[in-house]
Every structure is written in C-alpha cells, then in structure tokens.
Amino acid sequence: MDDAKPLSISRQSLQRMPIYLENLKKLRAAGKSHVSAAFLAGELGLHPVQVRKDLAAVSSVDGNPRIGFALAGLIEDMEDFLGCNNANEAVVVGVGNLGRALLSYKNFAGYGLSIIAGFDSDPAVAGTTVHGKEIFSASRITELCGRFGVHIGIITTPASSAQEVCDAMLLGGIKAIWNFAPLHLNIPDDIIITNENLAASFAALSGRLRQQRDAPKL
Numbered sequence: 001m002d003d004a005k006p007l008s009i010s011r012q013s014l015q016r017m018p019i020y021l022e023n024l025k026k027l028r029a030a031g032k033s034h035v036s037a038a039f040l041a042g043e044l045g046l047h048p049v050q051v052r053k054d055l056a057a058v059s060s061v062d063g064n065p066r067i068g069f070a071l072a073g074l075i076e077d078m079e080d081f082l083g084c085n086n087a088n089e090a091v092v093v094g095v096g097n098l099g100r101a102l103l104s105y106k107n108f109a110g111y112g113l114s115i116i117a118g119f120d121s122d123p124a125v126a127g128t129t130v131h132g133k134e135i136f137s138a139s140r141i142t143e144l145c146g147r148f149g150v151h152i153g154i155i156t157t158p159a160s161s162a163q164e165v166c167d168a169m170l171l172g173g174i175k176a177i178w179n180f181a182p183l184h185l186n187i188p189d190d191i192i193i194t195n196e197n198l199a200a201s202f203a204a205l206s207g208r209l210r211q212q213r214d215a216p217k218l
C-alpha cells in the first residue's frame, strides 16, 4: 500500500510490529484471508484498542467490522513499514559469542535488517567468515563503513572498547547504533541509539515473579 501513514509511533508500538507481522504471516500460511483486531489482541495478550491503534499507525487497510482486516494488505503495509522489502544494511563490531549469534541469525532479513560484515580486533578472528559474512580487522571500521555506505552499526564488544568502536563507526558515516555493550556511549544528538540490556529485561521478569509470589492468595 502506498499511503501507509507516517504517524509518530511509540517505542513500545514499534517493538510490537515484528510480532504482529509474524502472527499475520502465520494466519496467512494457515489459509486465512482476514483477521480482526480482537483476535490478534487475544493471541498476543494485548487490548484490542491498542492493536487497532498500532495497525492504523502503519496501515491504511480499513478493518471490516464483521470480518476484520484483509491480511494481504496488512502484511504488505507492515513489511513496507519495517523495511522488509528494502533491508537496512548493518555491520557488527565484536565477533565473539553475541556478535557471532547476530551474524548467524537468519530471520533478521525478514524484519528489514541485513548484516553484511563484521569487525574484530583479534587477529585470529579478522580474516575469517561467519555465516558467509567476512570479518575484517577493527582497524578498518571507519574506512569500510564509509566504503560500504552502511548506516547501522551493532556493537558487541566488551564495554571497555565500545566507545572507541562507536567513534570509529561514526567517522565512517554510521547514523544509528544498536549497542549491546553495558556502557553509556557519548554520541552526537543526531545519532540514533538503542541500548539492549538483558539484565534490565530480567529485572522486569524477576520483579513480576516476586509480585506474583508475594500477592495474597485468595
């Protein structure tokens, strides 16, 4: 669909989009042609109003009150929105446990991310390939990011190296950083950053578990 609406969307809504897309594709594979917001909400444990709002933010497909949204249009709009048909290219710096896992994960392509190469400071790692992607020496980050014309950099080095890696990426023209290192990075205001933190996610999980355990039994 050409006229998907460019509304401002919250981070939480953005994070739900790949989950909607996965579910919409499953329904299509099961032979369904339409889906209602109420059904999706039930499947994903969300409120139907929230689902309707999320879908309206990325799709111009109108839901029919009786049969719901046409799946084909919704999937097309969602894929356009997520950039699935025109994947963003990225590089990973730090090809250890986590960097290797990201380089090897096939499904990113379906969500608009194509990791094209890696960098590592370890001479035993630079010069190898992971999942068919070349791993270059970290000394070439600035040069090759510029030459590849990539705009997304993924940092999976130890925290002690993350700022220098980030600086080298920015000099090479990187505009958005997905940072897995547990460190606050100093970056200019116009650079987009997402910090991943498994410890924070786990704290939320264990906090909810504690609340459930401490709740009075009826």
Ligand SMILES: NC(=O)c1ccc[n+]([C@@H]2O[C@H](COP(=O)([O-])OP(=O)(O)OC[C@H]3O[C@@H](n4cnc5c(N)ncnc54)[C@H](O)[C@@H]3O)[C@@H](O)[C@H]2O)c1
Residues within 6 Å of the ligand: 093, 094, 095, 096, 097, 098, 099, 119, 120, 121, 122, 125, 138, 155, 156, 157, 158, 159, 161, 164, 165, 179, 180, 181, 182, 196, 197, 198, 199
């Ligand atoms: N945020 C999360 O949820 C999460 C989860 C797991 C790990 N981590 C973090 O991700 C990072 C990587 O973890 P890991 O388990 O893969 O570590 P690892 O030690 O297996 O890999 C780190 C890699 O970075 C390379 N490296 C070090 N300095 C470099 C530099 N200056 N330039 C290029 N490469 C460099 C090392 O040679 C190594 O290959 C760590 O900061 C860790 O704390 C974060």
